[in-house]
Amino acid sequence: MIVIKDVARRAGVSVGTVSNVINRPERVNDETRRRVESAIAELGYVRNVHARHLRVGHSRIIGLLVLDMGNPFFVDVARGAEQAAREAGLGVMVCNSNQSASEEAEYLALFAEQRVRGVLLTPADATGRTVADFRRHGIPFVLVDRVGAGTEECSVSVDDVAGSTLAVRHLTAAGHRHLAYVSGPAHLQQIQDRRTGALAALAEAGLGAEALVELPTRTLDVAAGRDAAARLLGLPRRPTAVFCANDLLALGVLQTLFAAGVDVPQDMAIVGYDDIEFAAAAAVPLTSVRQPATAMGTLAGKLLLEELAAEEDGEEHKHRQVVLQPELVVRKSTLATRRG
Amino acid sequence: MIVIKDVARRAGVSVGTVSNVINRPERVNDETRRRVESAIAELGYVRNVHARHLRVGHSRIIGLLVLDMGNPFFVDVARGAEQAAREAGLGVMVCNSNQSASEEAEYLALFAEQRVRGVLLTPADATGRTVADFRRHGIPFVLVDRVGAGTEECSVSVDDVAGSTLAVRHLTAAGHRHLAYVSGPAHLQQIQDRRTGALAALAEAGLGAEALVELPTRTLDVAAGRDAAARLLGLPRRPTAVFCANDLLALGVLQTLFAAGVDVPQDMAIVGYDDIEFAAAAAVPLTSVRQPATAMGTLAGKLLLEELAAEEDGEEHKHRQVVLQPELVVRKSTLATRRG
DNA sequence: ATCGTCGTGTGAATCGATTCAACGGGCGTG
DNA sequence: CACGCCCGTTGAATCGATTCACACGACGAT
Numbered sequence: 088m089i090v091i092k093d094v095a096r097r098a099g100v101s102v103g104t105v106s107n108v109i110n111r112p113e114r115v116n117d118e119t120r121r122r123v124e125s126a127i128a129e130l131g132y133v134r135n136v137h138a139r140h141l142r143v144g145h146s147r148i149i150g151l152l153v154l155d156m157g158n159p160f161f162v163d164v165a166r167g168a169e170q171a172a173r174e175a176g177l178g179v180m181v182c183n184s185n186q187s188a189s190e191e192a193e194y195l196a197l198f199a200e201q202r203v204r205g206v207l208l209t210p211a212d213a214t215g216r217t218v219a220d221f222r223r224h225g226i227p228f229v230l231v232d233r234v235g236a237g238t239e240e241c242s243v244s245v246d247d248v249a250g251s252t253l254a255v256r257h258l259t260a261a262g263h264r265h266l267a268y269v270s271g272p273a274h275l276q277q278i279q280d281r282r283t284g285a286l287a288a289l290a291e292a293g294l295g296a297e298a299l300v301e302l303p304t305r306t307l308d309v310a311a312g313r314d315a316a317a318r319l320l321g322l323p324r325r326p327t328a329v330f331c332a333n334d335l336l337a338l339g340v341l342q343t344l345f346a347a348g349v350d351v352p353q354d355m356a357i358v359g360y361d362d363i364e365f366a367a368a369a370a371v372p373l374t375s376v377r378q379p380a381t382a383m384g385t386l387a388g389k390l391l392l393e394e395l396a397a398e399e400d401g402e403e404h405k406h407r408q409v410v411l412q413p414e415l416v417v418r419k420s421t422l423a424t425r426r427g
Numbered sequence: 428m429i430v431i432k433d434v435a436r437r438a439g440v441s442v443g444t445v446s447n448v449i450n451r452p453e454r455v456n457d458e459t460r461r462r463v464e465s466a467i468a469e470l471g472y473v474r475n476v477h478a479r480h481l482r483v484g485h486s487r488i489i490g491l492l493v494l495d496m497g498n499p500f501f502v503d504v505a506r507g508a509e510q511a512a513r514e515a516g517l518g519v520m521v522c523n524s525n526q527s528a529s530e531e532a533e534y535l536a537l538f539a540e541q542r543v544r545g546v547l548l549t550p551a552d553a554t555g556r557t558v559a560d561f562r563r564h565g566i567p568f569v570l571v572d573r574v575g576a577g578t579e580e581c582s583v584s585v586d587d588v589a590g591s592t593l594a595v596r597h598l599t600a601a602g603h604r605h606l607a608y609v610s611g612p613a614h615l616q617q618i619q620d621r622r623t624g625a626l627a628a629l630a631e632a633g634l635g636a637e638a639l640v641e642l643p644t645r646t647l648d649v650a651a652g653r654d655a656a657a658r659l660l661g662l663p664r665r666p667t668a669v670f671c672a673n674d675l676l677a678l679g680v681l682q683t684l685f686a687a688g689v690d691v692p693q694d695m696a697i698v699g700y701d702d703i704e705f706a707a708a709a710a711v712p713l714t715s716v717r718q719p720a721t722a723m724g725t726l727a728g729k730l731l732l733e734e735l736a737a738e739e740d741g742e743e744h745k746h747r748q749v750v751l752q753p754e755l756v757v758r759k760s761t762l763a764t765r766r767g
Numbered sequence: 768a769t770c771g772t773c774g775t776g777t778g779a780a781t782c783g784a785t786t787c788a789a790c791g792g793g794c795g796t797g
Numbered sequence: 798c799a800c801g802c803c804c805g806t807t808g809a810a811t812c813g814a815t816t817c818a819c820a821c822g823a824c825g826a827t
Contacts, residue, residue, distance in 0.1 A: 088565070102777090103815080103817090109814090114776095119776085137812090137813080141478050196473070365678070370709060431783065455806085479785075481811095773825105778817100790808105
């Protein structure tokens, strides 16, 4: 393997000069620079980032830890983050916590070992334990899709309470009085907030918590949705509408209802969350709460970059909590009007 | 930041001993080991992988470069690869080439800089140029979803010619005589192979290439499918069936046909490719060619691990080309029988 | 003639963990 | 008692790139 010393020998200069050609080309004479550059090309030299990072103290990679890349919502978040990082010449290492606090802790430990420059994190652990542990390493991080507890970190989130209020208000306005909430793992903040918003909308309509049957699931995917729908069909007094904590669940619910011959939206209305691309292409196009996923990723990336820049310039950094607003997209899955 | 020297001082031992506790705990006395371990815990020491890798020569990360993580097919491949890597204690860095040869080259350069332990690669460049360039670095790699040109590398792929033959044979058997092929970027091997298979099935049915109208697209996503469907509807002599190079395209086609009031499958049958989870949940459940995506990822990971193990033991490694077989899943989007 | 400055280059110290030759002490054996 | 051996530990060399104090020559100003 070719190292910087080989290049230096080939070009007839010192290793310091080769390093300068790579990192501050303006400091070296044109003629010398050309000689070094062609030596690099001829030998096929690739610099070793480990040596570099050992010296400079940190790497040029940021870590992104999301709940599940199987959810197109997070794919969009990742796309946004990657774009922001790219513009600053940083690489992104994407990992899945699979909504598990222990996997989250494992990946955060990996990031710490790697001395990543910063982290974008969608916490799986609502207690904040793993995040608190991670803070000790002193690696800058930004929370994504979750508001920080204090103001000790930046965060970008979408108002989940507002989003679910929109969704459920839409249902109560159509006359629904008895709803189901297909939720998800209770330890996720998003799941809790979306319940809060749903209850708020019910209260507006003069309804109490008894109007909302919660159907929790272990995961947030299509299979869990199918499973929840089976439970839904078995309920003694069947609700007339289902609010799902995300679109994957909603698609699963839709599939099972369809197979059971339940007409959507006539017999059962469905609202999803996230408005992933597949929601519009579903058997019955899904009404859903749209979240600005890519924008969230980009913004989170930018906040992190700001913090890094401040750190490098020795300036003070004020943490910011950005909250974006969701938007209800009405489609066929809720279009029927309820009788009474 | 805490370094190994701090731990050594705290535990009252030399740095060599601390390193031994971390890497070969059996060589150190129980009492000493415990002292070092608690020093590590108390100080919150995290070892610096850059220093480690500088010394040992390579990292414990493998690179995975896929065409598009927006395609659930590749998410499944990644899941499989990650699992295989995890079992061997390796991390995975996932990147998207976005089907672009230049982005592919960029990410491969990043992997080379990082001295990743190995690479799993779905090439975007059918010419094999970027792959050939990458070979120079001497980093082991395995091709995924693509058979290698020679036998100079391992590969895991699914027989695309067989898969598309299945798909199109299914259509001709149902009486279709005039088909469209919504393809994709011509520089992808998969796209070419799937055309070859389609033409083979047509030939079996006594039909020539004129029976297949190709509608190429620039990308392989839902939006491109919508766009292709618009062109499809504008054709002078409208085909009765569409074969799409993947499910994302098929979902886009379905959406546009639906909006235009074209009945699927009565007026137009659709076959997709990949059998992603969303294909079954579509407006009209899609007939699709199922590929063993997760298995492909796992297998590719295992082949790479085998190669790495051989390298470490100084053994000879024989490259293998594994070809998996796809399977046709028939659903409603092709269920109508053609008249003549 | 002297001094300062500028533009280029050099070479050694440095980052943190790993590894290995060497060492010391305890024990058993001849 | 002397010797060899094993166990556990030490300390220094090493990996490759970066960085910085310094050197060197040329040139201009005084």
